Amino acid sequence: MELKDKYPKIQAVLDGESEGCIVCADCLDVMKEMPDGCVDAVVTDPPYGDAETHGKHLSTVVSRQALGFNGISKRECVQLAARFVEISKRWTVFTCEWHFLEALHQTGLLVRFGIWRKPNGAPQFTGDRPGMGWEAIAICHPVGKKRWNGGGKHGFYMHCTETGGHPTQKPVALFGEFVTDFTDSSDIIFDPFCGSGTTCVAAKKLGRRWIGIDINEEYCDIARDRLLGLEGKRLGKLQKHKGFFDVED
Numbered sequence: 650m651e652l653k654d655k656y657p658k659i660q661a662v663l664d665g666e667s668e669g670c671i672v673c674a675d676c677l678d679v680m681k682e683m684p685d686g687c688v689d690a691v692v693t694d695p696p697y698g699d700a701e702t703h704g705k706h707l708s709t710v711v712s713r714q715a716l717g718f719n720g721i722s723k724r725e726c727v728q729l730a731a732r733f734v735e736i737s738k739r740w741t742v743f744t745c746e747w748h749f750l751e752a753l754h755q756t757g758l759l760v761r762f763g764i765w766r767k768p769n770g771a772p773q774f775t776g777d778r779p780g781m782g783w784e785a786i787a788i789c790h791p792v793g794k795k796r797w798n799g800g801g802k803h804g805f806y807m808h809c810t811e812t813g814g815h816p817t818q819k820p821v822a823l824f825g826e827f828v829t830d831f832t833d834s835s836d837i838i839f840d841p842f843c844g845s846g847t848t849c850v851a852a853k854k855l856g857r858r859w860i861g862i863d864i865n866e867e868y869c870d871i872a873r874d875r876l877l878g879l880e881g882k883r884l885g886k887l888q889k890h891k892g893f894f895d896v897e898d
């Protein structure tokens with residue numbers, strides 16, 4: 650079966666017939682069906698920060714389980730990045746564990762790594778070492794000529810954390826800066842781990858098109874609400890989504 654049969658909402662965006670869609674699915678399945686170079690950019694936030702990183706800290710493992718999704722391993726991160734770079738015509742930008750960066754660099758996929766500085770990040774509660782206060786951003790591109798909209802600026806992004814309906818929701822301003830720097834007007838931006846749809850909200854606000862996938866139906870609903878400007882408001886499902894844009898799988 651082809652993409653248009655399995656995921657017609659995604660095909661409609663690729664064909665220019667739809668502004669955007671949120672699809673509830675396993676992105677690994679969907680990405681198998683997506684042709685290479687079918688989107689302009691991948692901007693995403695895979696699950697990370699798992700037992701591999703914090704293996705000795707039970708509380709972190711438990712809290713990860715409570716989130717309902719496990720963090721990807723270094724190997725999975727490299728495999729995902731390789732597929733992202735095939736699917737994207739140009740940039741792939743995603744948040745990740747800082748210690749995955751060397752593996753990404755070894756593959757030749759990584760063009761640069763950036764930093765998300767979180768001025769309101771949690772302090773070091775133990776007080777026995779510096780707090781973290783930042784997260785890594787992997788910036789990848791296929792081999793060949795590169796172009797971005799940031800001119801000579803540094804890959805340093807300073808935005809406060811935000812809370813919302815998703816346990817690891819990222820700031821719209823941060824993802825909006827990625828969208829502005831790495832994509833152009835009307836570009837199709839793909840977020841295979843869209844959660845509450847932060848990338849898609851930023852894309853919509855900035856006049857881009859979007860394809861968001863999340864495996865969790867509840868997060869997909871939050872994303873759809875946000876895209877409709879209904880964040881936090883609970884209308885009936887039919888009334889909520891009728892006639893706006895695609896909300897089916």
Ligand SMILES: C[S@@+](CC[C@H](N)C(=O)[O-])C[C@H]1O[C@@H](n2cnc3c(N)ncnc32)[C@H](O)[C@@H]1O
Nearest residue numbers: 675676694696815818819842844845847863864
């Ligand atoms: C770090 S969160 C993304 C949060 C998002 N940036 C936001 O601002 O809300 C990662 C998301 O990946 C989703 N996820 C995990 N495995 C997945 C898979 N195989 N396919 C699609 N989504 C998946 C989880 O449900 C979770 O919502």
